[in-house]
Structures are given as structure tokens and as C-alpha cells.
Amino acid sequence: MTPSDEPLLTIEGLTVSYGPVEAVDGIDLTVKRGEIVTLLGANGAGKSSTLNALVGLAPRKANRLVFAGIDLLGLPPETIVRRGMTLVPEGRRVFASLTVEENLILGGAKHAKRGNPAAVKADMLARFPILAERLHQKAGLLSGGEQQMLAIGRALMSSPDLLLLDEPSLGLAPQVVDAIFDLIRDLRDQGLTILLVEQNVAQSLEIADRGYVLANGRIELQGSAAELRASPEIQNAYLGA
């Protein structure tokens, strides 16, 4: 196996249960370095629970949960994030009463080892000129699209190896959605590995390398983006062919 073939993230038998309710029921999934992998599925299929479980925010059990050679089981979110895997949560969840700059500062606060925070911040502001303009505004005053940029920018401040994105296009205007998908592709092209949860199946499969379809907490389909786009199930259920 060449190093690039070795998965960056390996999930075997991941189960997430909230009391008696099983949101995720024993899934296997891998993400290789440099890939965009998309996790698709209807509302309540267990997509967000999977991401939350990966970073330790949801109660989880698994046979194997290995990221970059580190066993994630038992690690709290803050440690996992410090090891280079971070999550942009659903609904953006920027710190509304803090300024844009403060949001970014907190994003990079504990990651000096992984990259020079000042350089990372300069890079970030060059990437998101709108954030540079609004640096001293309260994050709560930004538009939805700007908040999503901030949420992604904040996550990038930790110079992650693997970025988990939970519904980044949710509730945004079509032009903004396009911009977000362009951004995701750019990030991958610059070497970041991405696990993307989306309801926008068509656009996700356009930029993704591979994908998984989740239903009732189990993997129903998997394959390359092209295979999935061609599959009748996807065609019928999501692409409205």
C-alpha cells in the first residue's frame, strides 16, 4: 500500500445512540488523503450524528475509529481537533456576540504548533475579503452566506488535515451555494481532505471523488461520484430524473 492509499480516516462499525434511539447503526467508511468524500441521505438518516460522533460531540461506539494513525475512541473533542480534524457544524454556529476577528482568533487559538496563526489569518482574510472588511463587526450581524464563510474560515484557522462540513449550503441563496461549493473544491485542490455532509446531492456529487448514501443509520450505497450519479436509486430518490 502506498502512503497515499492508506486512508486518512477509517471508520469500522460506528454506532451512535441517544438513549434507546440508534441514529447510526454500525457503518464502515474511509476517507483517503486529498479526497472529497460526500455523505448523502435524507433528513434523519444519521449524517450529522456521524460527524458529531467523529469529533466526540455525540455518544459513540465503534470497532475502529482511526484518524492519521490515532485511535479517536475515548478522546474528547478538544483533543481530536488539536490532532488535525475539525468540524464546521450544521447551522454555522458562529459566536454571534463576538466580532469576526475574535471568531477567527478562537479558531486558531490552540493551533500555533500546526501553523503560524498570523500567517494563517492573513491567508484566511485574503481568501475571504468580505471577512477582512467586516473584521470588527459582530458575527451575528453577518448575512447567512458570510456567516458560513466565517464558520469555514474559523475551522481553517486550526490548519486541519481533515475538514468535516455539515450542510454548508443549508438555507443559502443559490449564488452563495455555488460560491461555497467552489470554495470546497479549491480547498481540496490545495491539499485539504474533506468529508462533506449535504442534502444538495447534485452539486455534492459534482465536486466529490467518492460518496456514501446513508438511510436509517446504515450505509445503503457507496462508490465513486460517477457511479453514484449513474445509479438508478440516486437518480430516482435525489436527482429527480
Place this chain on the structure above:
Amino acid sequence: MEIFLQQLLNALSLGGTYALLALGLAVVFSIIGLINFAHGELMTVTGYAVCFALIWGMPFPLAVIAGLGVAMTAALLMERVAFRPVRGASGTTLLLTSFAVSAILRVLFQNLISARPIPVSIPASLSGVVTIGPLHLGMIQLISIIVTLAMLLGLNLFLHRTIAGRAMRAAAEDFAVLRLMGLRANSVVATAFAISGLLAGVAGILWVAQRGSVDPLMGALPVLKAFIAAIIGGLGSLSGAVAGGFLLGFIEVILQAYLPESLLPYRDAFAILLVISVLLFRPQGLLARKTLVKL
């Protein structure tokens, strides 16, 4: 007019102490949803620390520093021993835990130290008077106004200029996401308790300086006032706690000053009535914030 100005100064001094106390409650509540009724016992611990430091011959300024150190340590211990195991539990569980901590500490003070008040020799220089034109201000009143303003300023700088301070503000909004920044939940909560301990310590020293003694139950009334002030201000809002503290102090002093003598025994009833009417118009308090308390 002079008397009115004098009463305003009085209100400022009393309100400042209430503000410090309410802020101590709010700092912790905003982050973990706990109303720490053992906050008053942190004041008591501070009082005993200053008292014993003086008995052991420390000069007063050193004793004050020792008292503040003990207050912060006690707050951290409280968090580690009593509140961390129940973190994330329901509000009722947290509240009952804090009542238990408070009750246990009081009984320990009564049995291990003394049920009787222990005198604290406050330096005579703190009993002086400062005269500003026609206005008289007791040294301790003056110090409490200055210290309150300094603490509020310092806390404001801390919250807006340091990583730990920004993390605390962020934690009050969305603790889970803060952890996604790689900031440890335990250290943020510990910082909140340390600050709350420091605020309790400062308020405790001001309180003891007025009364000249420490007794096991001395924290009971201040924490009640702090609770009322925090509620008026909007629970969990830091600026609300400060506003609530000053408003409560203002209400109490003005009523005491201007109620007719025959109604004076009912002053506290009037004060609470005013507080209730504030809440009737603003049920969430003066400066409510959206509460999002989860781990």
C-alpha cells in the same frame, strides 16, 4: 440636593458590591447553567482566610492577597469536587448540588472554626472619612466604589482582550462549538470559577471590612441579594448582572432615604415589589440574553 447627591453616592457604593456579587453568579451561570448558591460561602472562606492571615501576623495588604488566593482556590476546588461530576445534569440537580455545598460548608465552619463571629481587625486607616465638598464618604465606601469600577474594567478587558476571556464569552454562547476550536471545556469552566471566586473574594473583603467580623452564616444574605440582582439583570448576562446590582442598590438606598418613617419597616417589601414590577415588564430581565447552555 446635597443630601440627594450623598444618597446617590451611597447607592453607588452599595450597588457596586451587589454588582460584584451578581457578576460572580452570572459568570458561572452563563457557562454551565449553574446558579451557585455556595457563592456566599466563598465570601465566608475569604473572610476566614483574611482573619487568620492577620492573626498569624501578616500585614493587611498581604492578608488581602492571601484571602483572594484562597477564594479562587476554594472556587476551583468546589468546581472540581462538587460541580464537575454533575456537569451537564439538569438545572435542578445543579441547584440542589450548590445548596448542598453551601449547607455542608456552613456546618463545617460552625463545627471546625466557631459558631460565634470571629473579629477581624480592620486597620484604623480604613475607618476614615473622605470629604468632597459637602459630601462625606467613608473610606470603605470609597474603596468599594473604586474597587468595583476597577474590577468591572479589568474583567471587561480580560473578556475582550485575552484568549481565555474571549473563550469564556464564546462558551456562554455555544460551548460545544468552542470545544471544536480545540479549547478545553474543563479549563474554560475552571477559569469561570476562578473569576467567580475572585469576585466573591473582593466582595467578601469589602463586606468583612464593614462588619469587622466573620461568622459561618455571613454569606447567606449577600448571595440572596446577588441572586435578585442577577435576575433583574437577566440571568446569564454579565452586563445585566452589573446593571441589576446597581439598580438593586439604588432602589434600596433611595427607599431607605425617602420612604416616610411609618412605612420604613416595609422597605424590603417595597424593594421586592419594585423588582417584581421590573420583571413584569421585562420578564427576561433588563438585559436578557438568549440562553444556550449545553456542553
Place this chain on the structure above:
Amino acid sequence: MKKNKLLLLSAAISALSTVPAMADDLVIGFATAQTGYLAPYDQPNLAGLQLKIDEINAAGGIAGKFPIKTIIKDTRTDSAQTALVAQELVDEGAQLIITPCDADPSIAAGMITQDAGIPAISFCATTPTLPLAVGDHMFSNYPADNVQATMLANHAIEQGYKTAYILTSPDTAYTLKLPQYFGQVFEAKGGTLLGEGTFTMGQQDFSAEVTKIAAMNPQPDVIMTAAYEPDFPAFIRQLRGAGVTAPIIGADAIDSPTTFSLGELAEGVVFSTAGHATEGSALEAFNAKWQEKTGNAPDTIYIANGYDLGNIIEAAVTAADSVEPAAIRDGIANLENLAGVTGPITFKGTNGMPLRSVALVRVKGGDRELVAQGLPEAADIPAP
């Protein structure tokens, strides 16, 4: 060590509650506060009484034949709990019950003991209406508020004070009525009351009240209050801070180490108390004995006061020559000029509040100076 003592104590208590007392034992039940805000008053009284009980038992009991057994229960400074504890003590066969240093819980307990026909004595409640509220089986062990107030008012008149201001708190009978009794006597003897301020106990903020006093023109010759810790030190600090120099008269609850640690602030304050250890007095001898037994000088008169309660019990049982509750009650009610360590004590002819001498003490150089000692004229004492 502490633990061992606790174990012994609880073993002793459980032994007492299971083994029936001998026919000639006097069983004293304590419904008093070991915790809560009355503990600082009840505990030193209990300690003083315990010393007397130990002495009595070492000598084979009262009059050599009535050993004393004690059942001690904590009331947590809660009136309902005090009533509950009093009922338990009655059920466990107490022949005499001691109640806390305050009228309210004492009344709560007294309702039970009165019905059971068992005498009850409060450690140091001073409200003169206490026995009236309960009945003929209720006593107290301290100079009543109206007696203290009369002594204080006499002192004020003797000092030549013409006008007075009183500061009261409606929160307790003591803080409300004692200054009002003072005002009554002061006016009856030709003084003028300029006003009455109020405060809420425990708040420690007197700034508004003090500003009003400072604005009074003319200033009162004297200010009288029954405020005590933590209110009294806070009050005097803020009063002097506002530039008011009028002398201050206080009552017995400020007979506390804190008052003497206030330095310049408390200098010249005059207050009433249950006794003063003049040279060669019984109180001085008692203090010496206490120091010898415990290694510490007594820091409050309540210890001697508790010891005197032991003297009262000893004298009453000796006179009754019986441990029957009814006989003990009569014994107490007929005591006359009993030589206590704090001074002579008389119950005969009273409603249950003793006639005991009151000492007036002035704070001087961080120590106490005797101003007067004795009992006021009966005619001068205001009716409760």
C-alpha cells in the same frame, strides 16, 4: 480526636435514649441550637451549664442524690424543629427543658412543654412577654429587655443627655422593643426623642440611614440601638464615616469580642450586659475557674450565664427536694436572691422573667470599664 469525641457523644446520647433513667435522676432535655444563627448564643450557654452539671454529678448529684442526665438535640435555629425536638424530649422523659436564646423558638417549644406540665427555661431570651405568651411553666435566664432599657435610659439621663435618636429593626422583638423601651423611659424622665430610624438585619448597609442622621439639625445628644453583629459594627463605622459624633448606647448582644476589636470606632460605647467581673467578685472567680478548666478566658458573658442556669436548677431542685416537674417549676418560681456568679437572681414575684442585676459597661481602650451595676426601680420599668 474530634471524631472520637463525636462517637462518644452519640454513643452517650443513644445510651441515654434507650436506657430508662433511674428514679432519682434529673433528666434535662436541651432543645437548643447547635447550628444556625442562634448557635453563637446557645453554644456558650450550653458550655457553661455543662461545667456546672459536671461539678454537680462529680459531687453525687444535686443535694447529693439527684444526678443529672442530659439529652441534647439540635434545633438548627428553626422554630418548627424546636417544637418537634421539645416533643421528642417530653416523650423521652425530660423533667426540665432548656430552650434557645430567642423568644420565638422558645414559645414554639413552650407550647409543648406547658401542655405537658414540664418547666422550660430559655438560655437567654430577653423578651419580657415570653412567659406571658406561654404560661406559668416558662422561664428565662437573662435580664429582660425592659429592665436593660431602663438601666440604659437612667444612664443617659444621668449623663445629661436631653435628646435621643433610636434605631430599631422590626425583624426581631429584641431589636425593635428594647430601643423603644429606652425611648419610653427616656421621655418619662424628661428627655426628648428626636426620631426613630429602622434597618433590616444582616444587610450591613446603613448609608441611607446614616445620611439622614447626619443631616439632623440639631444633632441628637445620644443614639441608642439594640443592633448587634454584623449590623452594629457596620452601623458605627458608617455613622462615624458620615461625620456623626454623638455617643452611642447599645444593648447586651454587642457584648462580643468583635465590639472590642473595633478600636477607636467603638471607644466610649456604653452597653448593658448580664454581669461584670469586678475585683473579688464571683464572676471573676468563675472566669478564673473557666480559664483553668479550658485554657481560654471566657470570651462572652453567656458562659457564666449558662453556669448560672445550673445554679438555678440546683437551687430549685434542692428546694423542691424532688425531680417531679411540677415541684421543679415551683422551686424555680420561688427562688429569691440566689447568689449567681453574675449577681443575685430572683424569680419570686415575677411572671417568669428573672430580676437580675444589669451591668453597664463602657468600651475603653479596647477593654471594659464598669459604669453601673444593679437593678432599676421597679416603678421605672415599662410594662411589657
